[in-house]
Amino acid sequence: MAVIDLANPTRFLNIVNRVLPWLAAITIVLFAVGLYRAMNAPDDYQQGATVKIMFLHVPAAWLGMFGWALMSVAALGTLVWRHPLADVAGKAAAPIGAAFTFICLVTGSLWGRPTWGTYWVWDARLTSMLVLLLLYLGVLALYWTAEEPGRGARAAAILALVGAVNLPIIKFSVDWWNTLHQPASVFRMGGSTIAPAILTPLLIMALAFTMLFVVLHLAAMRNEILRRRVRTMRLMQARELAEAGA
Amino acid sequence: MNLGPHADFIVAAYAVTVFVVAALLAWVVLDYSAQRRILGDLEERGITRRSQGKG
Numbered sequence: 001m002a003v004i005d006l007a008n009p010t011r012f013l014n015i016v017n018r019v020l021p022w023l024a025a026i027t028i029v030l031f032a033v034g035l036y037r038a039m040n041a042p043d044d045y046q047q048g049a050t051v052k053i054m055f056l057h058v059p060a061a062w063l064g065m066f067g068w069a070l071m072s073v074a075a076l077g078t079l080v081w082r083h084p085l086a087d088v089a090g091k092a093a094a095p096i097g098a099a100f101t102f103i104c105l106v107t108g109s110l111w112g113r114p115t116w117g118t119y120w121v122w123d124a125r126l127t128s129m130l131v132l133l134l135l136y137l138g139v140l141a142l143y144w145t146a147e148e149p150g151r152g153a154r155a156a157a158i159l160a161l162v163g164a165v166n167l168p169i170i171k172f173s174v175d176w177w178n179t180l181h182q183p184a185s186v187f188r189m190g191g192s193t194i195a196p197a198i199l200t201p202l203l204i205m206a207l208a209f210t211m212l213f214v215v216l217h218l219a220a221m222r223n224e225i226l227r228r229r230v231r232t233m234r235l236m237q238a239r240e241l242a243e244a245g246a
Numbered sequence: 247m248n249l250g251p252h253a254d255f256i257v258a259a260y261a262v263t264v265f266v267v268a269a270l271l272a273w274v275v276l277d278y279s280a281q282r283r284i285l286g287d288l289e290e291r292g293i294t295r296r297s298q299g300k301g
Contacts, residue, residue, distance in 0.1 A: 049250040053259045107259040114252040219274040226281035
């Protein structure tokens with residue numbers, strides 16, 4: 001089967017219905033292993049047990065940014081190639097990405113209080129992440145308030161592409177500015193600075209959260225396709241009623 | 247497992263995450279059943295996605 005075949009929503013639904021239970025099962029197993037390893041990971045020599053918040057905070061930050069990157073690719077599909085599933089993918093990713101960005105901000109704040117002595121500072125990393133959440137809310141507002149779905153989709157796609165500028169700002173904010181937030185410590189030149197006993201559960205949790213994102217995204221895409229079918233059928237019904245009355 | 251003097255912050259972080267993830271799961275599951283129910287109702291009334299009229 002060619003990749004282009006996935007452009008057919010009916011075929012896409014058939015594939016999603018088949019793979020979703022398996023992906024959900026893999027996600028549950030990964031979370032079981034990841035949480036077990038995370039709860040039994042040693043304390044950090046400086047931060048103590050609060051390092052356990054990292055197993056939530058870091059994957060949520062990655063997925064908050066991943067969600068926007070996915071929406072940006074989908075936006076290209078909507079605006080340039082008019083791919084039938086592109087807008088569906090973008091719209092389905094928005095609330096999930098917003099939720100992970102929210103988790104990142106809240107867990108970061110709860111981690112910051114015992115380690116930095118404050119819940120919040122207006123430094124570049126924290127502020128650019130907050131901007132990402134506000135951008136997500138803007139996209140959701142465009143989708144939810146547009147009277148004509150196509151117009152809302154195009155506006156949301158433009159905002160997704162413009163907002164993509166924020167992704168490198170988030171990533172490199174800790175290098176470009178003097179921030180309270182620590183610099184990159186997992187993926188960096190010269191290797192990770194995190195001890196393997198903490199890095200391994202972090203990577204397993206990151207994989208588990210990524211699988212959760214994929215499962216939620218596929219399920220939300222399926223729902224959006226069904227919602228569009230409902231809308232089409234209601235329009236057909238209205239047209240038939242109008243013709244019958246004419 | 248000893249969470250140390252900052253256990254409240256750790257528990258709160260996990261609780262918020264569980265709550266948000268549960269809300270996301272509830273959203274996709276409830277939305278799916280709602281869309282399936284509406285589609286079923288429309289199909290029962292003979293409405294299709296193509297201009298086939300009734301039936």
